[in-house]
Amino acid sequence: MKWSEFCIHTTNEAIEPISNILHESGASGVVIEDPQDMMKGQTDLGEIYELNPEDYPEEGVYVKAYLPMNSFLGETIEGIKQSINNLHEFGIDVGRNVVTLSEVQEEDWATAWKKYYKPVKISERITIMPTWEDYTPVSSDEIIIEMDPGMAFGTGTHPTTVLSIQALEQYLQKDDLVLDVGTGSGILSVASVLLGASHVHAFDLDDIAVKSTMINAELNGVENQVSAKLNNLLEGVEQEADLIVSNILAEIIVRFTDDAFKVVKPGGYFITCGIISGKKEMVLERLKSSGFDIVETNKMEDWISIIARKPESR
Structure with a gap:
């Protein structure tokens, strides 16, 4: 199956409402590409990212969704654009609000996105681990939360x-x-x-x-x-x-x-x-x-x- 990658150049503030719009429109995956993740490197909590700077905007964020290419795609995309434009009514800054579309093969999308999601220690006791990763606790009281990001995930936590x-x-x-x-x-x-x-x-x-x-x-x-x-x-x-x-x-x-x-x-x-x-x-x-x-x-x-x-x- 072929998929259409719908990319919206927006703001951090608009990530969650736009993600909800995309989910409700039938998106089969959402990726958030935030340039701030490039600056995290290895933090005090142990986050490590291996990310390509060329994938990220200089300012704002990219929110990408994957929609099946079918006869309804045009109507779906227009509906998404209108819903995003309507966020102004709630005082939400959507930034540049620039939309681009590209074609993606299912086998490429199904595996490539997993590079964005790795085990990450987010507090003194808690580490979040995607289901497909191997991870060994570093302390006896460490709490491991195993997560399947399913239809929503981003570059880290x-x-x-x-x-x-x-x-x-x-x-x-x-x-x-x-x-x-x-x-x-x-x-x-x-x-x-x-x-x-x-x-x-x-x-x-x-x-x-x-x-x-x-x-x-x-x-x-x-x-x-x-x-x-x-x-x-x-x-x-x-x-x-x-x-x-x-x-x-x-x-x-x-x-x-x-x-x-x-x-x-x-x-x-x-x-x-x-x-x-x-x-x-x-x-x-x-x-x-x-x-x-x-x-x-x-x-x-x-x-x-x-x-x-x-x-x-x-």
Whole structure:
């Protein structure tokens, strides 16, 4: 089968919404080529990349999707372009927004993309490992999360995932009940259980995300402690939680801070990420107005995580 590679030159801020548009349009793979990955080299956490600088833009990022070449391809591409243009209405900067198309043979795509995904140590205790790689733990307390990136992957681990897991490692307590809002691949759900959570309820509007969460939970032997279902944020959720984690766009986070405050227990935490630096104050103000105290904020590249806490007395 022949595939069409759809490449959009955009911004870091637009990566996740554009990836969602591509998934919903039937993309059978998404690659994110970010020039900042070229500068990481070997970090304090042990990341090593072997990447070609010629594959990367001088500024912004490339988001590439793979679409089957069929009679509907033209209509699909036009629909994708329109949806990306509509992101301006949500205040999302899509940057250059330049689209290019090229033809790819299935056998080339099916194997070549794996060069982008290697084992990576993202925190003091956690290493993420793709299913096809061999990896030997370097310490007895190291936690290995085995992941199949399936239909979404990038050049290493995205800063929002790293920030989220580092926060979970610090604030999640043994036997906590966790809500993962906008679960995506399910990596935060899996990490929560491996860090000691008794159970995680994972929610997403994308059926692919729900299925991916359970696949990755099973890969890591935690499928009995993770429940994933289709749901719009915390709408209709009454389950009390010790901790809520949400790695989604700032514009989405501010829509459910009141609901998060209702369901998290007094003294419980709300970990939010997916926040571009320019949207930090908007999210902080919304969290405070819902009743949360701000515990700390952290930054990696241009991304922010916020850890908020529900006061004991309310």
